Amino acid sequence: MSRRLDKGLFPINFLCSLLRCAVFLNTSLASKNEVEKRISAVLEHVTVDDLLVPSFTYDGERLLDLDSVRRIISAFVEKEKSKKGLCSVSLQRVAKTVDSYLAEIATCLELTVSKFNAIANLVPKSARKSEDDLYRAVDIFLKAHPSLGEIEREKVCSLMDPLKLSCDARLHASQNKRLPVNIVLHALYYDQLKLRSEVEDKEGTPVIVPEALGTRDSSLAKENEDLRSELMKMKMYVSDLQNNVAAGASSSNAPSNKKNSKHTFFSSVSKKLGKLNPFRHGSKDTSNIDEDLDGVDITKPRRRRFSIS
Numbered sequence: 001m002s003r004r005l006d007k008g009l010f011p012i013n014f015l016c017s018l019l020r021c022a023v024f025l026n027t028s029l030a031s032k033n034e035v036e037k038r039i040s041a042v043l044e045h046v047t048v049d050d051l052l053v054p055s056f057t058y059d060g061e062r063l064l065d066l067d068s069v070r071r072i073i074s075a076f077v078e079k080e081k082s083k084k085g086l087c088s089v090s091l092q093r094v095a096k097t098v099d100s101y102l103a104e105i106a107t108c109l110e111l112t113v114s115k116f117n118a119i120a121n122l123v124p125k126s127a128r129k130s131e132d133d134l135y136r137a138v139d140i141f142l143k144a145h146p147s148l149g150e151i152e153r154e155k156v157c158s159l160m161d162p163l164k165l166s167c168d169a170r171l172h173a174s175q176n177k178r179l180p181v182n183i184v185l186h187a188l189y190y191d192q193l194k195l196r197s198e199v200e201d202k203e204g205t206p207v208i209v210p211e212a213l214g215t216r217d218s219s220l221a222k223e224n225e226d227l228r229s230e231l232m233k234m235k236m237y238v239s240d241l242q243n244n245v246a247a248g249a250s251s252s253n254a255p256s257n258k259k260n261s262k263h264t265f266f267s268s269v270s271k272k273l274g275k276l277n278p279f280r281h282g283s284k285d286t287s288n289i290d291e292d293l294d295g296v297d298i299t300k301p302r303r304r305r306f307s308i309s
Helices: 012-024 030-042 066-083 089-105 113-120 132-144 150-157 167-174 182-198 212-253 255-276
Strands: 054-058 062-064
Touching: 012 030, 012 054, 030 066, 062 113, 066 089, 066 113, 089 113, 089 182, 113 132, 113 150, 132 150, 150 182, 167 182, 182 212
Parallel strands: none
Antiparallel strands: 054 062
């Protein structure tokens, strides 16, 4: 009787409390695995508060035992895959519980991107009919971890499928500055596709839409165009910067040659102009100037003294 994993054998609250005690007392791994196995058997009836299993470090800091929760969810998903497939009602209910659990633990500073994604990926994507709860968890995580880089934020947002977001969630995502630019573009793109499908049916016949929906759709279209315009300006600006850097790099390879050639050119011009100057030696006599520059008489004239009196 004690070996049976009957769903009604122990209350859910009792099992979760037993797991908390096992984690707090640091019992053997076999004892914790037995409790985790019993919780995974009734996971579809477990709430978010039941999954919040606290853990403590040596210095008394209170953390969350994420490893136990991961093992519980993984065991349940494997059981559902073998029995009912990836779209069972129980799996869909657990997917909503997991997304709500992620939203609860998203504010924990010790929660890394890899751990957050690992828990979210335990549930198959087909089990989520709507990903609004997952988007809420991702948004809370990004808000609680503002120091994340662009690549890390993209990894977190890769969990979501914009096609499975509701219209309100996509509208919020299109205006969310915490999301990467490509995620915002996807949200706007899919929202525009849905707008077209709502405005026209398969034969292209216009469909009457409510006035409020039409106003919201027009505002979304305007925001989409503004965003495209800003992106085009940004691309042109980056392209100009790249061209300027490339031109500067090529010109820096031979700066002395240009300077020497420039100096040689002006020197030759100044020499020839100097030869054409009849007064360069103080003489005003221009009788010796010949048309040929090589025949110019450059003999120094006799110094004369002029008196004003």
